[in-house]
Amino acid sequence: PEIPLDENDIYVTTTQGDRFDSLAFQFYQDETLWWVISISNPSLPQNSLVIPEGIQLRIPTNLSTIIQNYNVLNS
Secondary structure, X not given: OOOOOOOOOEEEEOOXXXXXXXHHHHHHOXXXXXXXXXXXXXXXXXXXXXXXXXXXXXXXXXXXXXXXXXXXXXX
């Protein structure tokens, strides 16, 4: 689903070794939600879990809406 900007989104600068799945666990307590962070940052490579160091990354916080839209698209 499209993930619009939200005023409550969190922005972090990546460090060496950051991965979409580990950040999803850190912020959502669920590493399977890595795709939320990946889709929210379309300028990053989408074919890898590894994130380049020193990138400002958007972490969406409106998970319930994102997951609801995902479920509608995939039903």
